[in-house]
Amino acid sequence: MRAYERFLEYVKIWTSSERCSGSAPSSLRQFDLAHQLAFELRELGVEQVGVDNHCFVYGYLPASAGCESAPCLGLLAHLDTHPDCPGQNVRPQIIEQYDGGEVVLGDSGLVLRPAEFPHLPSLAGQTLLTSSGDTLLGVDDKAGIAEILTALERVTTADRAHGPVSVVFIPDEEIGSGTAHFDLERFGARYAYTVDGWAAGEIETETFYAIQAKIRIRGLGIHTGYAKGIMVNAQLLAMEFAHMLPAEEIPARTDGRAGFFHLLRSRGTVEEAELVYNLRDFERDGMDRRIGLLREAARILNGRYGPDTVSISLVEEYANMREILEQHPQLIEKACTACRLAGVEPVLLAARGGTDGARLSFAGVPCPNLGIGGWAYHSPQEHITVEAMDQVSRILEELICQFGQP
8 A cells, every 4th residue: 555545544533632631641532543553563464553642653573583672663653633733624635736836725715826835846747635625634643654654565575684663643732741641661762763754855853942931921911091100011021022022034934944933822911921931042152042032022111111020931842853863864864865875865954943853862762853845834734745755665665774783
């Protein structure tokens, strides 16, 4: 079975995670796909297959004869789709012999345009998969799941030599808690790769340093008719605080290796307000600078409106996995070799985001991230080609066999 055929079955299953649900997994619907995948893994001859109470799907493919001493390779993808875009009742569009031009997404009024997605003309002649525009498609990361299963099938069907492989499909990656209940001992892999990136052949060896900052602002309310010189409107102070940060350092105006301040959400009344920022930077000293700018803004406002008017709390979300992967260059070398054996030129990238691999790397399992072949994730404009999924499946097949070599 080809990867896209599996993928088109998986997107029928609603697996959106839910923010602030307080449960693990955050949505019980993720079990529907988890149990389906467990069944398919068993059908492929994978052993020790199980779905735990937190919706993790585990499986283990023993080494082929003569490769038992090879290190265990881990492959991971995630079950959930992004909660901020509808994921129920997905209706894929299959466009054979795509001409590289505009694509109307069902009756939604949305159009895929080369002006917005300059790579589209390069896909001409391929079979393009899109949503109908009312939902996301589910490429992130059901395509990765389909590609892993297809690679396992290709390796076992062709009886190719390979080392042991541990497979895990993870819930709740999209809300940042994918590894919260990860059983590293059960996983058992020495090295791993998440299959959750972008174009086929891309190998992400870095992530941002990521911190979430909560800015709490205290105001003072009083009758508006007698407020002069007394009222302190926390909402206006929140706006003042936001305007003290660099206007150009936001996601909509940065790319490459430039970090940013992302105002994730805000709420407020006259008497209290809160701003939640995601801070992102590829360098620790860059992150220190961002924290310093927040604290300086708070210092100025506290001096202007009174002590403790503004307070800041910081939570580290993940660190740049480059710190770990630099100590294991063979992982990048093997991934590059696998790409070339599959006929794809590898591209090393820094991920403008985070992956479960970043957290796993710092937990003792070095874990680069591999591209799945798609674009425009977390949106109704998500798309991928059948041919890209075939490429990634071949890359994973070669990677599995690479780890079986002495």
